[in-house]
Amino acid sequence: MDAVSEDLVLLPATRRALTHRIAVAQSEGRAPSVVAAVARGGEVRWEGTRTSVEGHGPDGNVQYRIGSISKTFTAVLVMRLRDEGLLQLDDPLEKHLPGTGVGEVTIAQLLSHTGGLAAETPGEWWERTPAAMRPELADVLGEDPFRWEPGRRHHYSNPGYTLLGSLVEEVRGRPWAEVLRAEVLEPLGLDRTTARPQAPHAGGWAVHPWADVMMPEPLEDLGLMAAAGQLWSTTRDLARFAMFLARGEERVLSAETVREMRTPAAPPDPASAELGYGLGVQLMDSSGRKLAGHTGSLPGFVAGLWVSEADDIAAVVLANCTSGLPAASVAADLLAIVADAEPRLPEPWKPFREADPVALELCGPWYWGTSAQVLRLMSDGLLELAPMGATGRAARFRAEPDGTWTGLTGYYAGETLRAVRRVDGSVSHLDLGSFVFTREPYDAQAPVPGGVDPQGWRGIG
Template identity: 55%
Template sequence: MLQTTEFALLRRVATEQAESRAPSLVAAVVRGGDLVWTGARGKVDGAGPTADTQYRIGSITKTFVAVLVLRLRDEGKLDLNDPLDKHVPGTSFGNVTIAQLLAHTAGLTSESPGAWWERSEGADWETLASSLAQDALRHRSGARFHYTNVGYGVLGELVARLRGVSWLDALRAEVLEPLDMARTTPHPRAPAALGWAVHPFADVLLNEPTPDAGAMAPAGQLWSTVTDLARWVRFIGGDTGDVLHPDTVAEMRVPAHVDDNDVWTNGYGLGFEALRIGGRRLSGHSGSMPGFLASVLIDARTGTGALALANSTSGVGIVTLSADLINLVEEHEPELPAEWEPMAEADPELLGLTGLWHWGPTPYTLRLLPAGWLLLAPVNGRGRQARFLPVTRDTWIGQDGYYAGETLTLCRDTEGNPSHFDLATFVFTREPYGTAEAIPGGVDPQGWRTRQD
């Protein structure tokens, strides 16, 4: 990073630590697959925290559990539409689906009944399940977003049932070891920060407890470091190693529901938060436990991400800080666009399909992309557009927006020449309402008129 960029980043961290009165605060920026900057303020055991100092990461733990569940899905061991009862029978909410639990749309109660679980020694699964025997659902399943720590305790049990080992053992073997994240652990290992509450009206501290959360641990147990979480930021952005296919992680980033329905700024996918901040669409997760705050975010489009860790119960704008670090990097050192180069090869028949096509009277352009992909978009830029992945000689599958998963089919005449496209029953012809026999409802035999009578 340029010195001016590094100073701007450090100043942002220093301002947050001072104004929020955080005992310590450490942050980092990831770019292009590398940890490119770290900064810290405050003290841990009398010295500045480092990239190897552990902090409790709270609900960022949920992202690891979600990855374990999606691995099971990709292996065919479950379907996201499966009811919970299929894999974890006997609960009072067995009709909710795995996808709903991942996306916090199951309607399940937010916290486990009884004592405040984040400050209490946790019990086992049987105790948690029995405490939820009545009134576990607060909303109709699928009706709305309702954040539920309990739901991820349930998902941890799901992983354990299907793997035959604890969710932590599965996490170590399937995620942490392959990604070389040895400093991500269920309990602190030195050097580690103590968790503090800061008095609201005096500059004094109160040590917070860090008990084992038992069956609720999948909701927020883990501790980690800047170095390990930088690898996790890259993972969320699509640098997944062999742990998950990048397409699965991209699926996890897509909002399944939003928390504010007007002009949404906060959404949730399959284990990842989706945020709109400063004109950017960011993916990741925040975390809080008594004594600690954490955030990991990445702009998957640019590959620039950031993380921040603090040992304070509240008061630190940890998510805003991470987002601001991303924006500072993009403003001070915007990446140059990749050089344009011609395609290595292009199918002449596909080239012949490019250009103007019409859905009724509306003109679209069809562009040929590398590897035989197609891009269909309205000429005026307003309306539905999508990329299409080739499947056979005459079929492509939509990858974006409204047409995601829909089939674009090239229809041919009796002589085998291209006639029109059929896209989920919408017909595209070379001329407006051309190829009359292909137009549903037919075409007025009088053709285009100059008058309305």
């Protein structure tokens, strides 16, 4: 085993803490079974299980129903359509899936739950009734599908993801599950993630709230609602999927696109720890650590999946009880245990083999008015602008073929940075979205908007 691999093997004390956490969760949550996994460096580094059946416990290959984590898989399919140029996120649904009656809602709004649609379907509880009760989209949406004006607020909607599943089917011309298998599950090697349960799989249970007795939950096929919560999976598959959400995989989605999915697209609820909702991805703050992933539940099952890109750690928790065990919180705790006990080792610093001479020329201090900034050339080829003091706007920039740089983060995301040169070729100043950055505060030799007082800097006298 090489040195890098040794660093990724969890220490005995860390493994003991992880086991203790799920043991407490299973006991206090009164779950028939719980299975968990933690991945780091792209590989599963720990698996744990606790069960009420003595001498027998599920492992990372046993399927559980994952509920709304299915939505993130559906979102991946939609983003693939966008990346292929088959649709745009600001397209109204009607452009690609006509006749729904809610066609003014955009694809981005459906992905981020800002379309204003109802949280649930009309009629009886869809998770515990046959799909035959909802054979058409009209049965899923009902006569009054809106609760809010589209685009006004985040309102979680299961019917919204049913529409996205139907959108995938309309554009691809094949069933949602078939497209998912070919375009996501097989390329990522998720051979234990399926639309219908495949042995070995757990049974779903309801645990009486006031007595230590159980009752099996009905197992319903969700039909049109499949894209919102149909899938079954394992901790090993989901850990791999979580790392994909952090890193991307070119055969499915690029790192840039999964980063876009993890970017807030809907505002957070002030009463929750959530940082908002991305494009099919829940975002959460856990003790200052930014997590992305999703939670899930269906009768008999709860699930939680989180990944911390900064820590390169993912955690998954699955349990077969309708309620009681907070799978999402436990998954966040598992991730924190590893991140806190065994902090990620930074990559070794390495100098450039060949630095861009133009970018190198721009490095160093700059001033926006009297605000001191510094521009650095990073080893990944990006330019980083950061304040020298405690406050200010920071951003990273990507080089473009025309000699400009495009903002990737922060206030300047999407804005253009360009170096303006004098007749002799020397750099006069930087123009960043009309802001002028000069080598000296209010440099009289640069075209500072509003001009520079000819008497220059002076004291009070």
